[in-house]
Amino acid sequence: MDDIFWDNQADEYGIKTPELERDDKLKKLVEQPSWVIEGVYFKWVKPSFKMAGKIFILNIPLSLQEERIWNRYAKRKIGEVTSVKKETLQSVRDLIEWNRRYNQEHIPNFIKDNEFKSKIIHLKIMKISSNT
Template identity: 30%
Template sequence: MIKKIHIIGSIGSGKTTLAKQLATELKIPHYELDNIVWERHPDGDKKRSITARNALLEKTIQKEAWIIEGAHHTWIAPSIEKADLIIFLDTKLTTRKRRILTRFIKQKLNIEPANYQPTLKTLRFLYQYNTIFENEAKPEILTLLEPYKEKVKWIQTPKELRTLIKPDT
């Protein structure tokens, strides 16, 4: 039985939505890598030290079951190694940008909660990061995942995702 799942992909690829859905269906706790990197405070986030971040990731992956998701890839090797299943969400760049804009609007209208202050500067950064992800991070992630290819599911389309979630349909 799959008890440890790592979901990786760019901003707006559907990682959090998928993680929440799987967490509910499988009754497994869900952890966002951003919350491992950042200490959340009402007056603003504070970045954890590398040592504290790595210790928190290690504590998380020692649990019996987990779903970890995020766009981070340079320091996540321990969770990739321990995962029973790795899902790489490789959604089209145009889809991700549309989702980022939709999320931004919902956060500005207080329809959707945000872990960060939704500003135009943040929106611009998220758009820029998506291009960087496509050109730089994605090849690095593919290299990182190569030794684990037997447990990687590379999802590029909504149909592939539906098949992964509900294989009988």
């Protein structure tokens, strides 16, 4: 969903795709006979929740999420992983902070206050080995 939500052709990091273009791409995705979407876009993808058979929420330890964000950034910077993202050290710090709020506020609020409770399957993973 990041590749639809964010404009990867923009000259700087963090520029959103125009809303109409983004919404049209989402609509085409959910018109398929079967589909899986992932991401953190509760508000933007809400139309897809109506069509979804199940909504899975996967919570993994915040420390592991942050480790993976830093590792991804490092791999992109050294060229181990190619990416069109134009991240900066500050944008990664901002992402870490946003990710904390997302996990501590947005996910609990979404689970508590939405019309799709009967579709939600909440998976809480308490520990993942470092080999994962």
